[in-house]
Amino acid sequence: MNDKRTVSMIDLALKRHDTPVGPLFVAVRHGRIKKCFTRDTAIRYLAFFMTTEAFERSGFPQRHPPVRIDRDDREVWRDGETKAEYLAAHQRCERRLRRILARKRDMTKWCEKWDAMHDRYVKEQAELQASKPEGVR
Template sequence: MMTTSKAKSGIDAAFSRPLRPVYIVTRHGYRKRCLSRSAALNNLAHYMTTYAFRLAGVRTHYPDTPVERDGVIVHQLGQPTEVYLSAHARCIRRIRRLLARKREIQQWQEKHDALTEQYREFMKTKPF
């Protein structure tokens, strides 16, 4: 997932994979270590969607409900709203599309570099 230049793109900075088998997701002040790629994508989409909803002032969850447990009233967190869940799913699809596009560009770049090297070798043998 590393770029050839020293500067990282936004998706590289948010979704990185070090040499060990752990994905590290950082975005909008959150940081999470995940053991699978799907969990890392899910967390990244969660961070991005939650941040966008917070900026827009839209609730991500239904209101808390008071529940009695062992004679004590506790507040149970409400379920995520339908709007949040659909936005989260769209975000995951877009992240996957970005990563696929990035993979295509890297494959093209590798092929282009190989062809360029072949062309240079060919031009060295050109008779003058």
């Protein structure tokens, strides 16, 4: 169960499903879905979905133009290579996702410590109030 203090949109985009075989991670973003066996791969696909959508919306090309190749006197077209700008944007996106998830993990640990301390304080305060002698303000 997620604590409302640490819930983010990444939780909706990156979900873990427990299956009889083992955990299954699902990356869902911008209408695209990818099921993965590892969290690392799911994060990579999530960054891929986000980067692709950003490039499509901005109008920047993701690939170089197709290349014409002559093979056995036939014309063959090969897709252009992925542009360096796209690969760099994908790496930045993946790094940021990992940094956000690490910060979220630290925040969750802190919230657990805070809750334990707060519960202890409330319990001690209630005991102190219960043992309060008559006539003391």
